[in-house]
Amino acid sequence: MEDAVIDVRNLKIEFFPEEQHLIAVNGINFTIPKGKTLGLVGESGSGKSVTALGLMGLIPNPGRVSSGEIYFRPPEEKSAVNLLALPETQRRQYRGGKIAMIFQEPMSSLNPVYTIGFQITEAILQHQSVSPSEARRQATARLQEVKLIPSDEELKETALIEDNTLSEVEVNRQINEYKRTFLERYPHQLSGGQLQRVMIAIAISCNPTLLIADEPTTALDVTVQKTILDLLRELSQARGMSMLFITHDLGVVAEIADEVAVMYQGKIVESGDIRSIFSDPQHPYTKGLLACRPRLDQQVDYLPTVADFLNGQTDTKPEPPVQVQTWDNSEDKNDDSLSVDTSINSAPLLTVQNLQVGFPIKGVFGKRKRYAMAVNGVSFTVYRGETLGLVGESGCGKSTLARAILRLIDPLQGKIRFNRNDITHLSGKQLRHLRRQMQIVFQNPYNSLNPRLTIGKTILEPLTIHKRYQNARQRKERVVYLLERVGLSADDIKRYPHEFSGGQRQRICVARALALNPEFIICDESVSALDVSVQAQVLNLLKELQEEFELTYIFISHDLSVVKFISDRVMVMNKGKIEEIGKAETIYKTPGSDYTRQLIDAIPSIEKKFLVS
Template identity: 50%
Template sequence: MPAPLLQINNLQVDFVTDIGTTTAVKDISLTVNRGEIVAIVGESGSGKSVTSLSILQLLPKPPARYTNGEILFSVDGDEPVNLLTQTPGQLRAIRGNHIAMIFQEPMTSLNPVFTCGHQVQEALRLHLKTGKKEATQKTIDLFRQVQLPNPEQLFRRYPHQLSGGQKQRVMIAMAMSCEPSLLICDEPTTALDVTVQKTILQLIKELQQTKQMGVIFITHDLGVVAEVADRAVVMYRGEIVEAGPVADLFSNPQHPYTKGLLACRPVLHPKGERLPIVSDFLEHNRPFEAARYIQSAVPPIVSDEPETTVVKRPFIQVSRLNVWFPSKKSLLGKPLEYVKAIDNVRFEIYKGETLGLVGESGCGKTTLGRTLLGLIPPTSGSVYYDGTDLSKIDAATMKDMRKDIQIIFQDPYSSLNPRLTIGSAIAEPLKVHNIIANSGQRKDRVVELLEKVNLKAEHFHRYPHEFSGGQRQRIVIARALALNPEFIVCDESVSALDVSVQAQVLNLLNDLKAEMGFTIVFISHDLSVVRYISDRIMVMNKGKIEEIGDAEQVYFHPQKEYTKQLIASIPKGIIA
């Protein structure tokens, strides 16, 4: 009987530092066979990435230390080799050649000073010893295989000139270049648009079936697992808590953690219903309603009774708004061509509502959100905030209005000053706007805000790096709420969070909105999240509004083909 492609036996990985030893992976065992996709599922910190990096021996030693176990790899089913005992030279011959890896963030994985073509070509010339001309042609063929547009042109482009989805496809082409036996995909679609995500998932599956590769697919999203994997392994705090065929895992999960991950996805819940979180199952033994948590939310029942029409007063009015950026200039700096980021849009936002703004990367969502806040000046058109035209007011008036309009950014780590404690960061807007002059009263207000977002008073003196991603996002929400704003723009504020942390943040936003009554523009590329939290949805494409209407109507009965494509691309997490 041939040996499995990869076999991990009783692996334990510790990180040894001056302050002590942390066990990141504890006594795990798993097997990957040829032609099989095995998903490793879990939240940030569960040990998924440490496991994958251990296979290729990419963890720095120290602080990493392998205190137990073995990782056996067999290319052709013959005598396996233990990757933990290979020399650096032997590992170089395996990495990229027999085992390849697609990392989560392609921008940091690609070298910014070399063209994309050169980087793929380099792997071919190093491992397969091919000539430059042959390697160039093979690279262009690979770019075509991963469905990159204009492969010959992209060969000469640098990473910063490509979109996120295109960069990820370059990484897939690089990983596939030497036709590896094992492909490790570490969160390859986490921050991508749903349409790009669907394409990349299909691409990985097609390539795996064509080449009969073994694939380890690492993710925190069980909806994605249902789309691609044969078997799944669930990790929690460095241990494997459950493993088995994907169909069994979805229909009859055994461990409370798996039940929590399955249950907390917004796509499964009616609009506005409180989302369950993992701790409900781990600590409170909440029952798992299998029939409910393995199928998408259903359209609401439409009443036959005529609706009573309520005339609403617009809170924000946008009329003929254009925001253009010069893309080409003459020798003297005169703009010759423009990118129309916002192209003649008009709409209204009503007091107290949540307007979901959805679309793919580059459609103009973020530009529109920042223009609504006066952070980007419009090329033409107007934005009226509660009757005031933002383009007609002076800087002093705008500064005074800033306390009423706030933004929650996508990446909380880069929007918090690493040198300021979170207490100081939340207190800063109170100081700038001279709302509370006394430092003691300011501290009391900050503690009140921390507790409002489910953090503790003792967190006041800690720095941003001491918090998890979900906690940092709550800190940013607390800072935005410090001035009791009337209007908040949430710019992809839950996109990069684990599904369970995402559920906590969405619940928090709903609770705070009910309590404080502010108006929200919720920007996201994920229509299932937008449908869950919004009253109305506006779909953008290439700077224009494709469709706008009631959230349930747009989600369940879209009118435009583009909206239908977006909805069809959402991983439903259903096993057929």
């Protein structure tokens, strides 16, 4: 294509570790015209990020590009150049300058010991022959372009509103001082959305022809995600910049891309314009990716998975992985150290009354001055066997509320009643017993498991600590059963966490949470870090386990579509308070607050974009 900025032909990337030979990218072809965005979608391990690293010339050892061509044509050059034929010194001139990249995790991509101003100016000085003062001026301009620093006009207006007696010289001094102090901030002083804007500012600092965005919104709230997507779209249009946007979420692709290429096992199995691919997908893998997303406009009991489509089994719900086994819970029923009354099944399992959780802000000389309230006067009830969805943006108090309920942190005021018992001030033996009945599944399965323990020992640990079952053989049988119940096998007992994928690790975390036969589990963003296809598997598993073990859930997420699928009722939190609470379907169809409407509108949706039925 004459107008193609990048033309990838038969690209093949292989890895040669000592144990086995792996083909990560197997002969793919695609082009991206000037000013257009190509969405590259697929599950983890499909080859998306390796493709991006191949374009950048950053394939880590023991990998290499074994064949293919990558033709790149900046606007100022008359002919395209094959990047793979260039020596490293010439390739470096294109990398970071003409071809820039935004990585998935901004906190890991930015150096924590350098200010954001230093890191932006460093990129500018590397690729442009300008003075340090000019580089700082450009750094400020880029931060204003990504709307992290207000424009000069907005800053001037703010200064005059605060004090309309200021002279023009004083106003300019204050504006320059604000810019200087912002550039001197460190990464830890900014939120996730702000950090991603810094990464975008670094990427566009040298006016690239092609911007590669590798999962740039995966770890962000839906509202912040929408802001970043709008920003990238505006930058692409204003600069005539081409983009390769990599994600596993087809809803996100629908919001930003002109064309889409679907990757599976290192190959592009389907490509074309957004509307045709999403309206009439041809490959079973594409159909599976589309079907496994929870939809706001439909309510289903079971989410199809990619495997269902690849195996041709999309009409019926698959059978559970193993036969359901009933375990003797007599130990729990006979232990009355908390005087648990289970005779009335319709009674609330959990009641929270006027709960307040705050963190002290120290004043001068270490004196406590006030509290920053994370949870401020929250009251609600959770009934046996139900799933209460808890939604809201980062910082609204969701996780703090969860930890207070589990008594991992102490509340300032209020009451928490579990099984009719006040647990607000429990300690010692009673609190240890409570741990048997209440469990949590955390967001990040990579950080939730001890890398030094096999998964068998990981699941066995709570059984040993709480002295469950009569001997080691029975405990091991319990571990094997739980592994099989979450879709793994007895052979996995001796394997370590690094040998499993993200979805498999989250299944291990679920098995560990079930080890003590709890009544109540809090799932804290437990599927937000997973591919949509793996997310569907875990959501289906949670529903099956709830029915089998008679579990009660609080399911925390910022994604209302996921919460709507799994929840009976939904509670919306904002700034430490409850905005509204009600049935999931009612909250979606007739939200009672503007904040809830904003959450719903921010969810990327193929259905809203293209009216696909």
